[in-house]
Amino acid sequence: xxxxxxxxxxxxxxxxxxxxxxxxxxxxxxxxxxxxxxxxxxxxxxxxxxxxxxxxxxxxxx
Amino acid sequence: xxxxxxxxxxxxxxxxxxxxxxxxxxxxxxxxxxxxxxxxxxxxxxxxxxxxxxxxxxxxxxxxxxxxxxxxxxxxxxxxxxxxxxxxxxxxxxxxxxxxxxxxxxxxxxxxxxxxxxxxxxxxxxxxxxxxxxxxxxxxxxxxxxxxxxxxxxxxxxxxxxxxxxxxxxxxxxxxxxxxxxxxxxxxxxxxxxxxxxxxxxxxxxxxxxxxxxxxxxxxxxxxxxxxxxxxxxxxxxxxxxxxxxxxxxxxxxxxxxxxxxxxxxxxxxxxxxxxxxxxxxxxxxxxxxxxxxxxxxxxxxxxxxxxxxxxxxxxxxxxxxxxxxxxxxxxxxxxxxxxxxxxxxxxxxxxxxxxxxxxxxxxxxxxxxxxxxxxxxxxxxxxxxxxxxxxxxxxxxx
Ligand SMILES: Cc1cc2nc3c(=O)[nH]c(=O)nc-3n(C[C@H](O)[C@H](O)[C@H](O)COP(=O)(O)OP(=O)(O)OC[C@H]3O[C@@H](n4cnc5c(N)ncnc54)[C@H](O)[C@@H]3O)c2cc1C
Ligand code: SF4
Ligand code: SF4
Numbered sequence: 530x531x532x533x534x535x536x537x538x539x540x541x542x543x544x545x546x547x548x549x550x551x552x553x554x555x556x557x558x559x560x561x562x563x564x565x566x567x568x569x570x571x572x573x574x575x576x577x578x579x580x581x582x583x584x585x586x587x588x589x590x591x
Numbered sequence: 592x593x594x595x596x597x598x599x600x601x602x603x604x605x606x607x608x609x610x611x612x613x614x615x616x617x618x619x620x621x622x623x624x625x626x627x628x629x630x631x632x633x634x635x636x637x638x639x640x641x642x643x644x645x646x647x648x649x650x651x652x653x654x655x656x657x658x659x660x661x662x663x664x665x666x667x668x669x670x671x672x673x674x675x676x677x678x679x680x681x682x683x684x685x686x687x688x689x690x691x692x693x694x695x696x697x698x699x700x701x702x703x704x705x706x707x708x709x710x711x712x713x714x715x716x717x718x719x720x721x722x723x724x725x726x727x728x729x730x731x732x733x734x735x736x737x738x739x740x741x742x743x744x745x746x747x748x749x750x751x752x753x754x755x756x757x758x759x760x761x762x763x764x765x766x767x768x769x770x771x772x773x774x775x776x777x778x779x780x781x782x783x784x785x786x787x788x789x790x791x792x793x794x795x796x797x798x799x800x801x802x803x804x805x806x807x808x809x810x811x812x813x814x815x816x817x818x819x820x821x822x823x824x825x826x827x828x829x830x831x832x833x834x835x836x837x838x839x840x841x842x843x844x845x846x847x848x849x850x851x852x853x854x855x856x857x858x859x860x861x862x863x864x865x866x867x868x869x870x871x872x873x874x875x876x877x878x879x880x881x882x883x884x885x886x887x888x889x890x891x892x893x894x895x896x897x898x899x900x901x902x903x904x905x906x907x908x909x910x911x912x913x914x915x916x917x918x919x920x921x922x923x924x925x926x927x928x929x930x931x932x933x934x935x936x937x938x939x940x941x942x943x944x945x946x947x948x949x950x951x952x953x954x955x956x957x958x959x960x961x962x963x964x965x966x967x968x969x970x971x972x973x974x975x976x977x978x979x980x981x982x983x984x985x986x987x988x989x990x
Contacts (some may be wrong), residue, residue: 553761559624576763580766581822581848582769582822582850
């Protein structure tokens with residue numbers, strides 16, 4: 530099992546775009562009005578998790 | 592589909608750029624991901640009355656209230672007041688951003704621009720590295736839009752710049768992560784915008800109360816992303832409201848999350864490409880306010896595009912008239928305020944209390960970050976050492 534990758538809870542996300550603007554891997558994008566993580570690109574740095582103002586992103590182990 | 596200009600994003604920066612490009616004869620298309628311009632609102636909705644000079648918005652429906660001034664509260668509650676009588680009535684408005692954005696879009700259409708809603712740009716259209724337009728998606732349909740010039744007006748999360756080879760990714764220390772309620776049942780006894788500072792209140796940022804009516808206010812918070820933890824902005828905002836007697840009985844009629852760049856501006860021009868507004872990081876790094884730059888910069892961008900279309904040259908050199916002119920209009924201010932932001936971040940709560948105490952009876956010549964900085968430098972020559980790089984800049988800067 531690798532390091533946990535970021536995962537967005539669609540019910541909580543309010544589409545502010547903050548996580549997208551700070552992701553060093555360009556792994557996040559807005560999709561259907563919510564942020565979405567491209568798991569292949571995510572390096573589990575957790576920057577997006579700390580940035581989210583409403584706590585919509587968590588780390589999930591794969 | 593072939594246009595002279597395709598603008599990605601119908602926020603204020605995109606609409607104003609589109610308007611002035613269309614007014615100078617360009618065939619302009621705006622594409623917007625959302626299904627309604629300006630909705631949802633992601634903004635504190637405060638703006639300087641400086642926008643009156645530019646006369647870009649008709650009517651008054653976009654105005655929620657005119658402001659008489661601002662108050663800044665240090666961590667121990669010491670208040671520094673910047674009021675209209677000191678500032679020559681030059682203060683500002685609290686606006687309805689949805690109506691504000693829609694009015695600017697209406698003006699763009701009136702000038703001849705077209706708008707395509709529910710349409711997301713997914714990439715640039717290129718021919719051997721040369722930008723030829725954008726790839727777009729509307730519901731399940733994917734298509735190409737050709738244009739000589741692409742404008743990235745796609746806000747804080749901008750991708751257009753990155754697609755065109757401009758590094759726009761933000762360091763966490765250059766982003767304010769925000770949350771805001773619009774509260775009713777709060778007491779707004781005067782037309783002042785209030786700002787609250789302190790490490791306990793908002794690390795690397797501030798909390799704000801902007802009145803929108805006699806019992807309605809935008810109450811929000813910005814936290815520097817590098818000092819933030821998951822969900823911190825919302826938690827601190829809830830705490831701020833619970834601890835504030837004036838706000839604690841408020842009931843929310845709106846809640847939003849937001850992100851405001853507080854970075855140095857990026858390069859804004861490439862062959863066939865221009866960035867405006869938040870996408871260009873045209874935001875005051877001290878306040879996080881970006882609306883005045885959207886309007887001022889958008890006009891410059893639109894006029895530059897008009898000139899480029901007229902001579903049919905779309906290379907970086909031709910378009911760099913835009914970069915030169917926005918730097919002249921507000922580039923120095925952004926640079927200076929970025930330096931000030933970095934210095935302020937080093938100050939602890941005690942220093943803020945001391946500074947506020949020394950300015951509490953100060954008569955400010957105008958309501959601006961510049962007059963605050965000037966007052967600080969004047970009152971605290973000992974701090975001058977740290978502030979020296981910006982004093983040089985501020986002496987050259989007109990606001
Ligand atoms: C919480 C908060 C409070 C703020 N308060 C204030 C304030 O009080 N005063 C002030 O002056 N400024 C304030 N700001 C800053 C201000 O909101 C921004 O500077 C301003 O909205 C920037 O306008 P813009 O046109 O550049 O981008 P935006 O208004 O963000 O518009 C970008 C548009 O592009 C669209 N878009 C994005 N990507 C695509 C794509 N790929 N395809 C198609 N469309 C796309 C989006 O849907 C959006 O409509 C605040 C910001 C925040 C977050
Ligand atoms: S954890 Fe890091 S790499 Fe992964 S999506 Fe978040 S910011 Fe991007
Ligand atoms: S930072 Fe949080 S609320 Fe904002 S877009 Fe990302 S997941 Fe959504």
